[in-house]
Amino acid sequence: MQDEAVDSSDSMNVPDIVLQSSSPKLSQKQDYIFHGGRRHVRPYYFEFIAHVNKRWTGKTIVDLFADEFKGRPRDYYVGAVKSGRIKVDGETVPVSYIVKSSQKITHFLHRHEPPVMTDDVEILLKEPDVVTVCKPASIPVHPCGQYRKNTVVGILDAEHDLGPLFPIHRLDRLVSGLLIIARTAAKADFFRQQIEGGLVKKRYIAKVIGVFPEDEKVVDANINYNGSEGRSTAEDASSSGDDKKVKGKPACTKFTRIDTNGTHSLVLCEPVTGRTHQIRVHLQYTGHPIANDPLYLTQHVDDLETKIAKRIDAGERKLVSPEDYMYSSEDFSIDPMCTNCPKLIPQGYEEHDEALWLHCVRYSGTGWEYECPYPSWASLALPFS
Template sequence: MALTTTDFPVHDFQAHTRPGYPPPPITLPEVSLTPVGDPWPRPYYLERGLRRVAPYHYTYNTFCKQRWRGRTLLDVFASEFRDRDREYYKNAIETGQITINGQPCVDLEAVVKNGDVISHTLHRHEPPVTAQPIRTIHEDEDVIVIDKPAGVPVHPAGRYKFNSVVEIMRAERHRGFNPLPVNRLDRLTSGVMFIGKHPRSAEALSNKLRGRTVRKEYVARVKGRFPDGDGEDGNAGVVTCNEPILSISPILGLNRARASGKRAKTLFRRVAYYPPEEAASTDGQEQQQPNEGDGYSIVHCLPLTGRTHQIRVHLQFLGHPITNDPIYSNRRVFGPDLGKNDSSGEHDQEIVERLNKMGKTELAGSVDYGDHERDVSKLVDQTQQMTVSDLRQLQSGKKPLPQTLHAGAPPPDGHDYSAADPQYAELVKAHDEMVDDYNRRKGEKMTGDKCEICDTPLYSDPGPHELGIYLHALAYSDLDRQCRVGIPRRRGVGHWR
């Protein structure tokens, strides 16, 4: 969404607050038709290892997008901006907090058209991000090279504005500083980033990246034993993935390997493989050969193109997604095979529906981040193989088996149980509904409290595993320079090695 703001009277937050405590709220009328939302100093405070932003009033302004044309204002907001429920948007339209061309629009059936400017004034609650500093690796008169912490978006987007790399760097320097990110990193990815100090240097660096004269290196921790690849020494072999990448759902941030997508190429090399602890034990007993899908590998990644989620999508296609990737390593979304070698598009609609149904608050709760992935996999497989009698027994209980996922998928043995019992499909549906409800409650992130100013339900703090994934931009280099950073150690997630 394109955002514009106007200057708002500056409040001296620092003069009226104690260190580590949130600044006082800004008092505004219930409805504001004048764009607001640019407090200075930025209302940051640090607490429990997180950088927080005190809630503030803010106005979003955007032109009507092509896909919105001909739809009602309520439908656009309820479907496109899912962090609040339909009832909230209905009330916001009726009270004039959502306007078209600066005018209140109390008609819920009002249709938006090309050229309309849609505004939404709200009491904004930004999610907290890690309090880890944005470390400067190198700085000269043209560019700043930083080590971006995981979990911090680069640009203001969605629910994030001040908790972004651009705004944090501006707040740390001065209000007139305009950082210009050159390379893009996903919010969940950490590592090397180039920030131009002025348009000329930013454009020069961007041209280098587009001209493919810069070597980009990433490191990832992935599921299972990554293949040896081609080479004289198996450990030094290279695996090449040339699958084109297509955006399946921009709203959900879902991309897949598809023949109709944009050309993409990534080189991978396994650096190390770590089998499960029981397989690696040396207690004198004969060691059991681990399954190729067990344990994890550290993989060196060289993207030769720059598509969105390229490394994450290619690793998923190869059958070795990033261990704690909330989207591409999600069995509830992709089933037990996690989309391995799937480039058909046959199940895209189902995948989008599952991802959409889960919502943002559930994604992190549906991925295993600990040392129990094998147990989860076994439970998934057991659920897939349930018979009619199993489902009936399950339906008679009060809740599904813990962590049973995607029970409606075809069983691995290929047997069509619905042919033997017409009630099977209904039982599967009933079980899936129980699973959805169970996981929805298990993954709920609401605290039960509401904001005293805007009555918005408040979220709990994100866990460490929700602040990043095991994907790190290790180095960028060309003939002129090389910038490299070490692998981070994240509390609560486990070590990379």
């Protein structure tokens, strides 16, 4: 239920609820709590809006939520319908109400966002129509899923009063590095035309398992993204017979080894196309996956490398578990119906899934070039450094 989302200023017939004041800003400085090396968002009231699709039509309002949004127990949805926190076409309905196609459903809730591993978003360059930043790992570029204020655009709005913003490319949440953001729609369109015209060159670095080949390696393998699993697979078109249809979209990445210590290699990655998880799955295809990738490593290596990466991050940032947070009424008020309170973090948050050894270092096009410094993990002086 996230195709539309707006702050709500309606009364939900629940006592002692204090709504956020309406504001054109996405985020403000006071919206955040810093605990254990992470940036948390103070829980806030929010209204999700969606319209009944074909799959939902004919279900009771409670069955719809219990079947489609499993993050909360069925009893919560029963209570939310009875109290009017869930409405259909702006009206309170009984729990047995059967929804109809295209009806508007709203869900007013106490929203908890996952934390991110950043104090701020470093601005590299600020011009009248462009700002470039070094995006930290763990933080999404723009509002999506469970994240709204804990995003690059949200933090830039809160900490630097920058907005509206138009990111001209995206980096996965776990990826760090250069992010180019237009400050006007016209500048965003300028970048979009160059990207769509194939005029933009991209460079990333990755820390991978093993000794990567010394010579430049070009991977030309289709990328097939499975949305239900949240991961991609690669298939070489030249290895398939004439009677076998190759799945996915054409994708090409050039790789060049920068350095190796015999255990890991630092690799320059130059994606020619832009498919979901392209660099990650193409590195897996070469037999040298990113050394702490939670999706594209074999299980026994995944466990080892994730523990190593987590230990390094914790040592560098003096991280403590979000589970160690002790509730304080000065931080936020507990909502009696909320299934997350009194914790700061939402249910289902996975602490280890925070960073990836993949970093964007340069974007260039016709008449422009932007760069970002290398991250600390790019050193290969010692194994697991």
